[in-house]
C-alpha cells in the first residue's frame with residue numbers, strides 16, 4: 010500500500026530524514042513515535058507529498074507520488090490521502106457537514122453527493138446530530154472528529170495523522186483512539202499516526218520509533 014525507499018530530507022547540513030525505507034500494508038495502523046526533533050513530522054509530510062524529498066521514493070497504491078506533476082499530485086492528495094493534524098484546520102465559516110463535504114466537492118462531485126457522504130461520515134463518527142453546527146459551536150473533541158470525517162470523505166487509501174490527540178484532554182484523546190481502531194476494523198482503513206501519546210502508540214498494529222532521522226526500532230505491540 011505504502012512503499013518508502015531510501016527517503017532523505019535535508020535542512021542545511023542536517024539530514025532530518027536519513028535513508029528511511031518502510032512498507033505499510035493495507036488496513037494496517039502504524040504509529041511513529043520518537044523524541045521531539047527526531048524527524049517524525051517531516052517523514053509523515055513526505056509520505057503525504059506535502060513536502061518533497063532530497064532523495065528516495067514514496068509509492069502509494071503503486072503510484073510514484075513524486076513522479077507526478079504538481080497538478081496531478083494535488084489531485085492524488087485530495088482523492089487518495091486524508092490528513093488529520095493537531096489543530097483541526099476546519100473552515101470556520103462553514104458548517105460541520107460542509108467541511109466534511111468539501112473534499113468531495115473539490116473532487117468534482119455534486120453538492121448533493123458531497124452532503125450525503127458527509128452525513129454518513131458524521132453519523133459514523135457519532136456527530137449525526139451536530140451537522141449544521143459551525144466549528145466554533147463544537148467542542149475540541151467534536152472538532153477533531155469532524156476533521157477525521159473530512160479525512161475519510163473520498164475513501165482515501167491512507168489517513169495520515171500528525172499528533173491527532175495533542176490538543177485534546179485524556180477523555181477526548183481516548184475517544185479519538187477508539188475511533189481510529191473502529192474505523193480500521195469497520196472500513197479496513199490504513200492509518201499512519203505520528204504521536205507522543207503512548208496509549209495511542211500501544212493501540213497500533215506496529216509501532217516505529219524514530220531517532221535522528223532513522224527508524225531505530227519496530228514492535229508489534231497491540232494488545233500487549
Ligand SMILES: Nc1ncnc2c1ncn2[C@@H]1O[C@H](COP(=O)(O)OP(=O)(O)OP(=O)(O)O)[C@@H](O)[C@H]1O
Nearest residue numbers: 020025043044045046047048049050051052203205
Ligand atoms: N522547514 C524546515 N527548515 C529547517 N529545519 C526544519 C524544517 N522543518 C523541520 N526542521 C528541523 O527538522 C528536525 C525534525 O523536525 P520534525 O518536525 O520532523 O520533528 P518531530 O520528530 O516531528 O518533532 P516534534 O515531536 O517536536 O513534532 C528539527 O530539528 C526541525 O527543527
